[in-house]
Structures are given as structure tokens and as C-alpha cells.
Amino acid sequence: MDSSDVSLDRMRTFVRVAERGNLSAVARELAVGQSTVTRHLNELEAAIGVPLLSRSTRRVALTEEGRGYYAHCLRILWLVEQAGDEARSMKGAASGKVRVSCTAALGVLHVCQLIFDFQDRHPDITVDLSLDDERIDLVREGVDIALRLGPLTDSAMKLRALGVSRRLLVAAPAYLAAHGRPKTPADLVGQEGLRMSNIAGSDLLVLEGRGGERHAITFGGRFTVDHGLAVREALAAGRGIAPAHHWLVDDLLAAGTVEPILADYSPPPIPLNMLIAPERAGVARVRLLADFLAEQVARIPGIAAASVR
Template sequence: MDKLPVSLEHMRTFVRIAERGSLSAVARELNVGQSTVSRHLQELEEAVGVPLLSRTTRRVTLTDEGSRYHANCVQILRLVEQAGDEARATRSAAAGTVRLSCTAAFGILHVTRLIFAFQDRHPEIAVDLSLTDERIDLVREGVDIALRLAPLADSAMKLRALGHSHRILVASPDYLARHGAPATPEALAGHEAIRMSNVAGSEMLSVQAPDGTRHQVPFVGRFRANHGLAVREAVLAGRGIAASHHWLVDDLVSSGRLVPLLPGYTLRSVPLSMLIVPERAGIVRVRLLIDDLVAQIGRLPGITPHAT
């Protein structure tokens, strides 16, 4: 009896199920019915002759045979994609979709504009931008590249240090007219602080004096948010003082709508890094976006590029 044919579409569906751990999640991702995803998986298992996934009521996991088959499928699909890239390269035009994840406020205020300029130069490359401040599994979410503002632990991803994001203390003229400006780091304890709720340790602020002395001061208040744009709006509305990334408020400071505080004092900067899925790094369109972002991000306000 002849074996059933195995299509690349079936392989892609299987790989995404294995990485997402959910048939329904893959159905939503592919914009198809869950019955279609189930059928692809069933037909693939019939074609290879072994069960590839173990199903429970909550999750699907790879069998031993499925784990080996998944690794081979990833390699096959990568080769198919690279072959397409090389064929397109003969007409000097990269094409296809790159999936980029980025810290939310940074992505909205700055990275979107970098992507627009990139696409003007490469009109056949689509970019799918996902904005989140949460740590995500790049492979599971189908992401090629991620930009992250935070110290990063060891990862299976390729890590490229882009530089550091500098922070400043800012408040609105209205807030300062009502409460006065702090003259020393210790005076911050008597002010309303606007903080990011998803940044560990933000209730204490480390401030370095011009002579190098470091001050640890309480930094608390009645408003916290888990999104940088909400912090931006709160400080602009005169709700308190924020320890903000320079790129988040640069335009407001330049226009005089916000005022920098404690000149000469500095806050700890935050590492800015790029995570890259190793298997995707060699794809032409992914590499083009990586190189473009590396070149452009270091020019943004408050970003000190990583020394090369």
C-alpha cells in the first residue's frame, strides 16, 4: 500500500502545534478552523505511521517519535525558506514576512517609524509587529526577532547587545508649581512617584551624584501602570515625578511640557538587547531587518549604542 503524501503545509501545521502546545491556538494563528488543524495532524500521523503528539484535555505534547520528527521538519522548512530567499535574491529583492516583538511603548513611539522606513527601502518585506512588555517564548509565538529593555538571563536565542537606554527624572511645570522641585535625591521621598508596576524594585530609586556617590531613596506614589505610555500621560497630567526613559519623554522635554529634575545626577541605565531565533538568523529578510535596526536604534534619543 502506497504511503500518503506529506505536504509542507502539513509539516508547518505540525511544527506550530508542537511549539504552541495547542491546536486551538494554531487555528487562530493560521486563521482556519480547528477541524482543519486536527485534520492536517491526523493526515500527517497517518502518512508517517506513528503518533507524533500525545493529547490531554489541556495540552498536546510531543511523543519521542514526534520530537525527532519535529527537529527534522524544522530543518526541512528552514531549507525550503532559504531556497526561496536565494531564488528571490537573483532579482535583488527580498520578500516575505518578518515577525518582530518589541517592548510596547518603545515600539509605538520609535520602532514603528524605523519599520516604515525599512519597508520603503524593501517594499516586498512584510513586518508583523507584536507589542508586549512580557517575556515571551519566541519560538512558541512564531517570532523571529525581539527587542527587550531589561537585563536578560541566559537564553537559547542569539543575543545581540544594542546598547543602554538612559533614564531621567521628569515632572510637569504644573506639578512643580504646586509641590516644588526636589533639590536632593533624598527629597524625592516627599513627592508623588509615578512607577512602572511590572519593573521589579521600582519602589527604590538608585541615584548617582556628580561625585559618584550613589543614593538609594524610596520612590512611591498612588499611581502605577504596566505600560510606558500610561506613565507618560500621568506625568504630563501633573500626577507626580517619573523616572523615565529618555526616549519616552524626549519630545515633551524639548517642548517644555516636562522639566528634567536633579541636573548632574544620573539614574541607572537599562540594557537594550535584541534576541534572535538562531534558525531564522540566516534568512535574508530577517538579516536585513536585524542589520537595519542595529544601525538605526543607536541614533534614538537617550540610547547609547553598544561599543563594537
């Protein structure tokens, strides 16, 4: 084989294997057999004339030559997509797939509707939405755009700050009737706290007073869970008190299912950021969705500019 046998399909397969480090995962993602993935890699290496990947029983890793070739492949595949975008823009329509990752509860309750509205404007754009509260390797998973709450450590992505998510303490009227309404932060000690097990330090509740003073209260209870929607259900069922994002309980507050407590104190707001894969930021459909989400995110209850408290 020679360089004329290098195809875009083989390049795409190689790039995804390089990012995921697993042949079977890439086969599932591309909806092909693992033998097809292996064949693409073998044919590409034969055409290039050097080994691009080292394979073991547990993982696949890039060789030194493979690392350089991977960087060139990213650029080539981006140029191909860009050329297609420019050609399609001549008829005024962006198309193709955008892969989005979002915090689960925020995605279910609010981001889905934003995406529906976007697709009504751009009917030829497909959105693959992944909902997960776990921190994932966005590049490895092939994510174009991610919406994330909390501090970030992924330096490989382009960051766009969207604002902060305000929080408040809430509980159901039935719970407060049975356990008493806290009047000061100290009254929270011994109450049934609903905690997120996947948030570090959730056993210590920090509250800020209107005057800027801070209170740290030991916070515990009999129910701990790793999903925001389960906290919402527990609150509605009168199982305890929780620091909740406004967007998580906005409709429950309006219906009187839960109510705010300790109104003069609130948990610090949480940063909301958008991450964009740098090599995908210039792709028209990715850029369109990123701009739309950044503009429309203010529709979500409790999301405010970063400087607002």
C-alpha cells in the same frame, strides 16, 4: 498513507502546534479552522507511522519521536525558505513576512518609524509587529526578531546587544510648582512617584551621582501602571515624578511639558538587546531587518553604545 503524503503545510502545522501546545491558538494564527489543524496532524502521523504528539483536554505535548521529528522539520522548513530566498535574490528582491516583538512604548514612539523606513527600501517585505511589555515565549509565539529592554533570560534566542537606554528624572513644571523641586535625592521621599507595576523593585529608586556614588530611595505614589505610555501621560498631566527613558519624553522635554530634575543624578541605564530566532537568522528578509534595526537604533533619543554612561 505513506511518506509521499508528508507535505510542507502539514509540517508547518505540526511545528507550530509543537511550539504553542494549543490547537485553537495555531488555528487562529494560520487563519484556518481547528478541524484543519487536527486533520493536518492526523495525516502527518499516519504518513510517518508513529505518534508525534500526545493530546489531553488541556495541552498538547511532543512524544519522544515527535521531539526528534520536530528538530528535523525545523531544518527542512528553513532549507525551503533559504532556497526561496536564494531564488528571489537572483532578481534582487527579498520578500515575505517577518514577525517582530517590541516593548510597547518604544515600539509605538520610535520602532514603528524605523520599520516604515525599512519597508520603503524593501516594499515586498511584510512586517507583523507585536507590542507587549510582558515577557513572552518568543519561540512559542513564532517571533523572528524581538527588541527588549532590561535583563534577559531567554537562552533559546540569539542575542545581539544594541546598547543602553539612558534615563533621567522628570516632572511637569506645574507639579514642581505645587510640590516643590527636589534638590537632593533625599527630597524625593514623600513625593508622588509614578511607578511601573510590571517592573520588579520599582518601589526603590536607585540614582547614580556624577562621582559614581549610589543612592537608594523609597519611591511610591498614588498612581502605578503597567504601560510606559500611561506614565508619559501622567507626567505630562503633572501627576508626579518618574525615572523616564529619554526616548519616552524627548519631545516633552523639548516642548517644556516636562523638565529634568536632580540633573547631577540619574537612574542606571537599561540594556537594549535584539533577540533573533536562531533557525530564522539566515533567512534573507529576517537578516535584512535585523541588520537595519541594529544600524538605525542609534536614531532613537537616548540610545547609546553599551560602554557609554
